[in-house]
Amino acid sequence: MLFRLEIENFYSIRDRQIIDLTVAENVPETPGRFAPVWHDAPERAPKVVAIFGPNAAGKSTVLRALSFIAWFVRDSFQLTPMARLPYERFNSNNGADSPTRLSITLGGLSDPSDEDSPACRYVYSLEIGGPRNEPQRVLAESVHYWPTPARRKIKLFERDSRGKVTASGNFGLPGFRQALDKVLRPNASVISTLVQLGHPFAMALWEAASIVSSNILIERSDGVEEAMVLLYSQNPALVDALNREIERIDLGIREMRLESGPTGPIALFQHEGHDGLMPLILESHGTRTFLRLYPHLLGALERGGIAILDELDTAIHPLILPEIIRWFHDPIRNPHNAQLWMTCHNASLLEELVKEEVLFCAKSSDGRTEVYALQDIQAVRRGDNFYRKYLGGSYGAVPYIG
Structure with missing residues (x-):
């Protein structure tokens, strides 16, 4: 399960935005709403993430960041060597000269070759950039994890701006290094490249990216x-x-x-x-x-994957949309704790959600998107009418008219 996303200098998001979905320990268990971030983990995260806000506030940008990461890990090797990466930096002189940084945190098996191995935390980080008006390239890429029994941060691999890749013994790179050095391109991920060479650990990471499904078209x-x-x-x-x-x-x-x-x-x-x-x-x-x-x-x-759906409510009847959400809350329909990330305009959907499932996007006067969670707003009570309070402006992220 994915429970943390960091975005910086990506489309309308200029400043670093951290989306931490971890549910507080004192939050009571709500049937079907939350799941451990990995098997037997003490931390929980919601299975439904709904993003609200005005038009052009950056809601789709959040989903686009997730979709881009999955695409880059999975499919970037298919690009031609000098092809442009399919994304945009923040549209300002400062943004055009600065790198884009993306990171996700999720759960996965300590040993992907052993389905009975304990699960742990993984972090995938990516930094891309370069001179404006030139094809962007990878400046840094890495995967770290916290396997048992040590539960300490261990590098699987790290890549620098020159394309040099260093890896721990757990990643098993030695037999593939010479071939990797020959075929790794500045616009392709280490993982998607190693998959072409049959690298076992990279193939497991690639498979994790392959269960992310999105209606946001990258290419x-x-x-x-x-x-x-x-x-x-x-x-x-x-x-x-x-x-x-x-x-x-x-x-x-x-x-x-x-x-x-x-x-x-x-x-x-x-x-x-x-x-x-x-x-x-x-x-x-x-x-x-x-x-x-x-x-x-x-x-x-x-x-047990992630469905990333932009404007799910635009053409779906208001009575059908809550039913779709219930699919993800139902342990029978959702036995592997799949996640649904979606953007919404229909504020009435807030009546179907708990506060840990709600994110807001708002834009500043200089066009920068801010992302924040309903659970992080002070004095929000679990029994509040989120629908009325949102439309009344209590949470922000509503259109300004006048």
């Missing part, structure tokens, strides 16, 4: 619905699960069917009271949005 935005239909056509079990769900939550659809078309698979829909099948292009925006989001949700729930 491209064309052909989204075509890719979605292809995904369903390649996964009959996903189609079966979707059909069970859409009938139960009343989208007005009895089932989705997939047939062969002239250029590939096509999706057709049987509606209640309709005799013929309707093509995807005639479905509502809400239905099409749900179809795109469902694989992210189901994949996270089945594998």
